[in-house]
Structure formats: C-alpha cells, structure tokens
Amino acid sequence: MKNVWNNFKKNPLFLPIICMILVLLINLFKDPGFFSIGVKNGVLYGRLVDVLNRGSEIAILAIGQTLVVAVSAGTDISVGSVMALAACGGCVVLTGYGNTSVTSVIAPIGLGIFVGIIYGGICGCINGAMVAKLKVQPMVATLILYTAARAVGLLLCNNQISYIRYEPYKYLGNFFPGCPIPTPILVTILMIVLAQLILKKTSLGLYVQSVGINSRASKICGIDSEKICFICYVICGLCAGVAGMIASSRIYSADSNNIGLNYEMDSILAVALGGNSLAGGKFNMAGSIIGAYTIQAITTTLLAMGVSTDQAPVVKAIIVVAIVTIQAPVFRSWLEKRRTEKKLAKEAVV
Amino acid sequence: MKRKLLAIGLGALMAISMAACGSGSSATSTAASSAATADDTGSVVTDTDAQSLAQSIKEDAGTNDGSLITVGFSQVGHESDWRTASTNSVKEAFSKDNGFDLQFVDCDNNSETQLQSVRNFIQQQVDYIIIDPIVSTGWDTVLTEAQDADIPVIVIDRTIDDSDKYTAWIGTDTKNEGLAAGAWLKDYAKAKGISDLNILVISGTTGSSAQIGRTEGFDQYVKSEGWNKLDEQTGDFTQDGGQQVMESYCKSYAGKFNVVVCQNDNEAFGAIDAMKAAGVSYGADGDVIVISFDACKAGLQMVLDGDINADFQCNPLQGPDCAKIVKALDAGQDVEKETFMAEPWYAHDDTVKSVSYTNNAGKDVTEDMIVVTQDIVDAGY
Numbered sequence: 001m002k003n004v005w006n007n008f009k010k011n012p013l014f015l016p017i018i019c020m021i022l023v024l025l026i027n028l029f030k031d032p033g034f035f036s037i038g039v040k041n042g043v044l045y046g047r048l049v050d051v052l053n054r055g056s057e058i059a060i061l062a063i064g065q066t067l068v069v070a071v072s073a074g075t076d077i078s079v080g081s082v083m084a085l086a087a088c089g090g091c092v093v094l095t096g097y098g099n100t101s102v103t104s105v106i107a108p109i110g111l112g113i114f115v116g117i118i119y120g121g122i123c124g125c126i127n128g129a130m131v132a133k134l135k136v137q138p139m140v141a142t143l144i145l146y147t148a149a150r151a152v153g154l155l156l157c158n159n160q161i162s163y164i165r166y167e168p169y170k171y172l173g174n175f176f177p178g179c180p181i182p183t184p185i186l187v188t189i190l191m192i193v194l195a196q197l198i199l200k201k202t203s204l205g206l207y208v209q210s211v212g213i214n215s216r217a218s219k220i221c222g223i224d225s226e227k228i229c230f231i232c233y234v235i236c237g238l239c240a241g242v243a244g245m246i247a248s249s250r251i252y253s254a255d256s257n258n259i260g261l262n263y264e265m266d267s268i269l270a271v272a273l274g275g276n277s278l279a280g281g282k283f284n285m286a287g288s289i290i291g292a293y294t295i296q297a298i299t300t301t302l303l304a305m306g307v308s309t310d311q312a313p314v315v316k317a318i319i320v321v322a323i324v325t326i327q328a329p330v331f332r333s334w335l336e337k338r339r340t341e342k343k344l345a346k347e348a349v350v
Numbered sequence: 351m352k353r354k355l356l357a358i359g360l361g362a363l364m365a366i367s368m369a370a371c372g373s374g375s376s377a378t379s380t381a382a383s384s385a386a387t388a389d390d391t392g393s394v395v396t397d398t399d400a401q402s403l404a405q406s407i408k409e410d411a412g413t414n415d416g417s418l419i420t421v422g423f424s425q426v427g428h429e430s431d432w433r434t435a436s437t438n439s440v441k442e443a444f445s446k447d448n449g450f451d452l453q454f455v456d457c458d459n460n461s462e463t464q465l466q467s468v469r470n471f472i473q474q475q476v477d478y479i480i481i482d483p484i485v486s487t488g489w490d491t492v493l494t495e496a497q498d499a500d501i502p503v504i505v506i507d508r509t510i511d512d513s514d515k516y517t518a519w520i521g522t523d524t525k526n527e528g529l530a531a532g533a534w535l536k537d538y539a540k541a542k543g544i545s546d547l548n549i550l551v552i553s554g555t556t557g558s559s560a561q562i563g564r565t566e567g568f569d570q571y572v573k574s575e576g577w578n579k580l581d582e583q584t585g586d587f588t589q590d591g592g593q594q595v596m597e598s599y600c601k602s603y604a605g606k607f608n609v610v611v612c613q614n615d616n617e618a619f620g621a622i623d624a625m626k627a628a629g630v631s632y633g634a635d636g637d638v639i640v641i642s643f644d645a646c647k648a649g650l651q652m653v654l655d656g657d658i659n660a661d662f663q664c665n666p667l668q669g670p671d672c673a674k675i676v677k678a679l680d681a682g683q684d685v686e687k688e689t690f691m692a693e694p695w696y697a698h699d700d701t702v703k704s705v706s707y708t709n710n711a712g713k714d715v716t717e718d719m720i721v722v723t724q725d726i727v728d729a730g731y
Contacts, residue, residue: 033601041627047601054594101648164647174627196468208522251589251620257430306581330678 016274016290023297030305043180047300055081055296056184057243057260059269062288063195064124064236066276070212071232072131073280074138075268078145081153082123082237083244083260088153090116091162091246091254094169101163115243116248117299123149128230146227146264153256163253173249184246191242192289195235199285208232212280266295268321273326281328294323382475422471423480426508427459431646431661435731436507437665440480443669461485468492472499472621478676481572486511488602502679506668508559517679520671520689524560526660528567528693530695531641533705534660534719535609536575538639541701547575547609551582552595552621552682554613556589560664562641564613567710579608585617592620601629609639615649617662618642622657633657634698645696647730653722660719666731667691696722 008014027034027047033344037046061079068076093183094105105112120297123145130141131136172183199205205226210218215225238259247259273294298319302312323332374731416625421444425437437454444450453476455467471479472495479501483489486509493515497505502517510516541545549572553559565582572579580603585591592612599607608634608665612618617642625632632638634656642649647661652658668691675685695705697719720726 043627045628047598050601154428160431160436209355245588251593253589255589258586258590300598303583303595304602306567306583306602308583 003008006178012275012284013287013290015327016287018296019273019326020290020294020297023294023301023319024137027301027304030216033187034304035299038041042178043175044182046152047304051186051293051297051300052188053182054300055293056182056188057247058262058266058270058295059289059292060189060191060239060243060246061263062270062274063191063285064232065267065271066274066283066288067208068138068230069228069271069276069278071140071208073212073278074131074142074262074280075271076127077139077141077232077264078127078142078149078263078266079122079188079236079240079243079267080260080263081146082120082240083247084254085153085156085257086116086120086163086244087248088156088254088256089119090155091248093199094164095162097156098160099162099234100160101165105164105166105169109146109171113172113245116245117238120237120239120241120244121234123240124234125230125281128233131233132221132226132229136248150154150256155184157254157256157265161253161255162251165252170249170252173246174252184250184327187224187242187246190309191239192285192318193235194323195285198235204228204231207209213282216250267292273320273323274328285344289325355518364698377724382639384725404485407614417449418446419449419478419676420451420453420474420476420482421676422453422455422467422476424455424457424464424471424482424487426464426482426484427457431662431667432644432729438666439667439669440506440672441669443673444676448673451695452677457484458526459484460546461488469495471686472496472501475499476501478679480672481505481510481516482507483510483634484508489513490515492507502671504675508668518675518687519687520675520691522664522670522691522693523710524563524664525567526563526690526707527693528708529709530567530705530717531564531611531643531660531662531708532568532571534662534695534697535639535641535656536571537702538659544608547577548603548607548612549577549579549609549611550599550607551579551601551611552585552592552599552613553582554587554617555582556582559586560643561613568611577713578651585612585620587614588615589616589620593621593624596621596624596629600624600630604628607636611641615642615644615646615652618649618652618658619729631681635660640713645694646731647727650696650722650727650730653696654724654727656698656721658698660695663694665691665693694720696720698722698728 007232014256018090037044039045045072065076065079071100090112093107093115094109094161095102120331122264127142127145130144131138171177171189174183176183199208207218207223209226210221210223211225215229219225243263244260248254268278270292271288273291276283276287298316302315307315356359375727380486381493393416423440423444426433428434428437430662430717437456441452441454443453453471453474455463464481464484468481469492479496481503483505489510490513493503493510493513497515503515505516505519507521509519509521535547539545543613551565553565553569561584569579571577580598583595583598585595596610610621612621622632625638630636640658642658642661643664645653645661649658649661653661669720671689675689679686690711695717698721700719700721702719703720704716706714709715
C-alpha cells in the first residue's frame with residue numbers, strides 16, 4: 001500500500017490531481033450536495049456534471065495548447081478569438097449571410113460544424129506558418145489572429161448575432177436525444193482519445209518533445225522541426241474550431257463578441273496547472289486536462305458558494321496562486337529540505 | 351523564395367482584409383483621412399489662423415449646399431444589436447430627405463478616435479455635432495473648442511460628467527427601468543396573490559451603467575417591499591453567462607425561488623434554457639416569474655410566447671428625438687438640457703395595466719404596460 005502511494009507521489013500527475021481534489025474538498029465541507037448526481041428529464045444532473053460539461057471547451061483547448069507550448073515554448077493566444085471565428089464561419093453556412101434568426105437550416109448541420117472546424121484549422125495553419133516558417137515569436141504571431149479573428153467573425157455574420165433556432169443544432173452543445181450524458185463530455189473524450197492515438201501510435205509525441213527541448217539538435221538528427229511545429233499549431237487551431245462549435249451550439253448562435261472570450265488565458269492556465277513547463281519540451285497532456293477541469297471546478301465552486309461577483313476574481317486568483325505555489329519546484333525543494341532537516345534533527349536527538 | 355512568396359501572400363491578405371473592413375464604413379475612412387490632413391494644417395498655423403481658415407471654408411461650404419443642415423455623428427462602435435439599432439435610427443432620422451447631411455464616424459470603442467473625430471467635425475465647421483461618448487470624462491477641452499467655433503453639441507445615450515458645455519443630452523435612465531420593473535412586480539404579485547417573493551438576480555457586467563442603474567432601481571423596491579433577494583451574480587450580459595449562473599441557481603435554490611430578474615434579454619435566454627433543463631416551470635403559466643430588460647426583437651418574441659413575463663425596454667431609437675432638437679435649435683428655439691426618451695414597458699398579459707412609481711428625477715409617473723402582439727414583435731429592433 002505504502003509502495004503504491006510512493007509510486008503515485010512520483011507520478012507527474014500527483015500534484016495536479018491533489019490540487020483538483022483540494023478544490024473539490026472545499027465543497028465537501030461547505031455543501032456535500034455538490035457531489036450529488038441525479039437524473040432529471042432523462043439526463044444527468046448535478047454540479048459535478050456541470051464541471052465536466054462546462055469544462056469541455058477549456059479541456060479541448062488545453063489539448064492543442066499543450067502541444068503548442070511543448071513544441072515552441074510559446075503560447076497560442078488566438079484560440080479564444082479563433083473559437084469565435086469558427087462559430088461564425090460554421091453558423092453562416094447554416095443560416096446564410098445576413099440572417100439574424102432562422103428556424104431551419106439551409107445546409108446539413110454536419111457540414112456547418114465541419115466548416116467551422118476547418119476555419120479553426122486554417123487559423124492554425126496561419127499561426128503555424130508564422131511561427132514555424134517565418135520564425136515569428138509565438139506570442140506575436142498569434143496576437144495577429146487574437147485581434148483579427150473576432151473581427152473577421154463579425155464580418156462573416158454581418159455584425160450581428162446569428163441565431164439558429166433549430167433543435168438538432170443544439171445537440172452538440174447540450175444533449176443528444178436519448179443520451180443522458182452531455183454531448184460536450186463525449187466530444188472531449190473523443191478528442192482526448194484521438195490526441196492520444198496520434199501521439200502514441202505515431203512518433204509525433206516523441207518528436208514534439210525533442211523539437212521542444214532542442215529544435216536544432218532535432219533537425220540535425222533528421223527531424224523536420226518546422227513541420228512538427230506547424231502540425232502542432234494546426235492541431236491547436238482544429239481544437240479551437242471544435243471548442244468554438246460546442247460553445248456556439250450551447251447558445252445556438254454565433255456571438256462573435258462573446259464566444260471564447262478570455263478562453264486563451266484559461267487554456268494557458270490549464271497547461272500551467274497541469275504541471276507543464278511553459279518553457280517547452282516535455283509535456284503531460286493528462287495534467288493539462290486535469291488543469292482545465294480544475295479551473296472549471298473553481299468557477300463552479302464560486303458560483304455554488306454564492307461568492308459575490310465583484311469578489312469572485314480575487315478568490316479565483318488566490319486559489320490559482322496557491323496551486324501554482326504548491327507546484328513550484330522551488331517550493332517543493334524547500335519542503336524536501338525541511339523534511340530532511342527535521343529527520344536529521346530527530347536522528348541527532350536519538 | 352518560398353518565404354518571400356509567403357510574405358507577399360500574407361501582406362496581400364492583410365491589405366484585402368483592411369479594404370474589406372473599410373468598405374463597410376467608407377464615411378469613416380474618408381473622415382479619418384481628412385482628420386489627418388486637418389491635423390497637419392493645424393500644426394503649422396496658429397489657432398486664430400485655423401479658425402479664420404475654417405470660417406472661410408464654412409462660408410464656401412455654405413454657398414455650395416445651403417439647404418442641408420450638416421451634422422457630424424461620432425458613435426461608440428457596433429458592439430451589440432442595441433448599438434446597431436441606435437446607429438440606424440440616427441442615420442434614418444438625419445437622412446438627406448429630411449434635410450440633413452450626416453457624417454458618421456464609428457469609433458470602434460476607441461476614445462482617442464472619438465476625440466479626433468469630434469475635432470475633425472469642428473475643423474470642417476459642421477452645423478451640429480452629435481456624440482455618444484465612449485467615456486464620460488476628458489471632454490472639457492474639446493467641448494470648449496466646439497463652443498468657440500459656435501457648434502452646438504448634442505450628447506446621446508451615455509453621459510458626459512466633467513463638462514456642461516454641451517447643448518442637450520438625450521437618453522434613457524436605466525434606474526427608471528429598474529424602478530418600473532419593481533413597480534410592475536409589486537402589482538403583479540398582488541394581483542396574483544403571491545405574498546412571498548424570493549428573487550434571484552442575474553446582473554449585467556459589473557460596473558456598467560445599465561447594471562448599476564437597473565440594480566439600484568430594482569433594489570429600491572426590494573428594500574421597501576421587504577422582498578427576499580436570495581442571490582445576485584453576474585452573467586456579463588451574455589447568454590452563456592446567464593445560462594451558467596442559472597444552472598448553478600437551480601441547484602443552490604432548488605424550489606426556493608419564484609422570481610428571476612435578468613438584466614438583459616440574452617441572459618434571459620440562457621436562464622430560460624437552464625430552467626428548462628432543470629425542469630423548473632417558468633413564465634406566464636409557470637411558477638417562476640421571469641423579468642428581463644432591453645426588449646429586443648427576440649426578447650419580445652419570448653414575451654409573446656409567455657416565456658418572459660415582462661420586458662423593460664432600453665430605447666435605442668434616439669434618432670427622431672435628436673432630429674427634433676436639431677430642428678428646434680436651427681429655428682432658434684431653446685431646448686431642454688436633458689431629455690429622457692419615452693421607454694415602452696412590455697408584458698405578456700394585462701394583469702398589470704400600468705405602473706406608477708417615483709422616477710429618478712423625483713417625479714411621480716404612471717406608465718402603461720404594453721401587451722405584446724405579433725405586430726410589436728415584427729416592429730422590434
């Protein structure tokens with residue numbers, strides 16, 4: 001038993017999981033009802049379901065963001081805006097240009113969603129080309145789409161919010177009829193499985209780490225560093241596209257001003273909370289995803305506890321600072337040092 | 351080679367996108383470019399020179415088209431349907447057919463651009479300037495310039511706090527909207543025989559004038575009537591925000607609430623979806639009374655359908671009132687410094703026919719509740 005615990009402690013996922021549990025523990029003391037899961041109207045209902053459901057977008061973004069951080073030691077800050085663009089691009093296919101509210105769609109839903117995801121992919125290509133080929137710093141390269149993508153989305157939607165009041169369009173962001181699990185959770189699982197397949201079954205995962213650790217050395221070893229970097233940005237763009245379509249389906253509309261607002265920050269935070277170094281190199285995808293759900297758990301907890309809205313960001317910041325401190329190597333080595341000192345002191349007494 | 355091609359391609363893409371942006375508001379770009387040239391002249395000639403120069407320009411312009419009243423309109427931006435409705439209303443009211451020549455500048459929420467656009471109007475010696483100020487402070491200098499140039503300034507919607515050198519202000523008072531909502535709820539509860547009101551509020555973006563006014567107005571009734579306000583959290587005026595807050599409310603206060611106040615329609619849409627998912631019955635035939643603000647077209651549709659009980663409009667159509675004031679000024683008449691626009695209040699049924707309350711200006715008013723019909727929805731913005 002102790003052996004298992006010690007092994008677990010050495011696992012890179014140890015701290016992210018502990019942090020997540022700590023956040024949830026706050027709720028256990030405050031209101032155990034937080035953990036109750038029931039079935040209402042034939043679907044799962046409860047705060048934990050909310051955490052998993054609402055955290056989907058950040059979790060999906062975190063998949064792409066982890067790769068980008070690992071390969072280029074930089075962050076893609078355009079993901080939130082790209083989400084908005086994907087949503088607008090997808091919706092415009094379904095509503096037609098300039099229609100603010102439709103009750104039937106002019107193209108198959110699948111096509112709209114596909115187009116939206118492709119928009120995300122195109123944005124990923126632009127970011128990837130800038131970073132990999134032109135060697136622009138990631139922050140600067142993605143800053144362009146950070147400002148532009150939302151505006152392009154507004155142009156696509158003729159400066160309006162386009163509503164699709166057509167039941168099947170809501171499936172992606174809510175529930176498939178007859179399925180008790182919220183669709184975003186299923187999509188997230190699918191995305192995680194896909195990412196794992198690509199990373200583990202091909203050598204991409206290994207290549208990403210080696211390029212991230214030393215791009216020139218990898219090149220000398222025969223790895224096409226630029227291509228690997230490009231691919232990571234494209235994956236990140238596609239993830240943003242998927243997240244954008246989910247967010248759009250949730251509110252059955254393309255709201256370019258608000259979809260994905262500040263999500264780039266949450267996705268970067270998720271990567272950091274997952275114990276990944278923002279300096280690139282080795283990465284831990286599972287950690288990022290746990291980080292994403294931790295962020296959502298904090299949000300849901302604050303809502304549940306009724307923390308007044310003007311104080312919520314402060315409380316959130318305090319929790320994040322605590323988590324980051326616990327995970328900081330300096331803090332951990334200090335703890336380690338203290339422990340050994342205590343041990344030595346004890347032995348000296350004996 | 352490859353890199354060069356890529357760079358050229360990206361450059362072209364940027365140029366195209368900029369051109370695409372520009373075509374939507376050609377007036378903006380021409381105004382901006384003339385602002386640049388105007389600034390250049392301003393830097394070489396002295397102030398008095400500039401004024402006499404501007405004066406001569408005005409005389410020239412006067413002989414060219416003396417029949418039209420030239421008006422410069424500096425708008426905040428285009429961030430919401432509400433703002434678009436406001437822009438369109440002013441554009442319509444100040445059309446050529448009505449005897450106006452309107453110059454429109456969309457400032458895209460950049461107050462720097464806005465100050466520049468107003469200075470540009472002054473340089474061009476337009477007859478009147480309309481400003482929807484992005485920020486409420488920092489206006490004294492530029493308004494003094496306008497005053498020196500004898501151009502009346504009319505402020506719409508948002509307010510200017512640090513200067514009174516404008517001629518008139520037209521807009522709405524969001525506190526009155528909150529007060530009217532409170533008065534309606536009081537009468538509605540009485541008519542329906544509901545004695546215990548347990549209220550959940552989904553507020554707008556914290557610190558925005560609409561949020562502050564609507565909260566203040568409504569809270570006045572919460573206090574005086576002894577209602578139980580269970581919670582108030584922000585939905586940031588978005589549908590997703592409203593939905594997420596309501597999802598949480600439905601779990602925290604399951605079965606304990608019978609009124610939901612959403613501070614705009616988008617939040618109401620989200621809240622209604624969340625209540626639907628949680629199996630809470632709401633609206634005209636349900637247990638929970640839903641109150642919303644803004645009354646945009648989609649919101650009115652939901653009032654008609656009975657999903658929202660009452661919707662309090664924040665009137666974006668400043669155009670006609672504004673044109674009236676300009677016409678009055680042009681005829682040499684005095685105008686009131688502050689004009690509050692008429693704001694319609696909408697309800698699903700005629701349980702409450704009119705609301706009486708003491709408005710923010712201290713006057714006792716009685717206003718009709720309008721029962722929504724399909725025609726009203728079609729005419730919405």
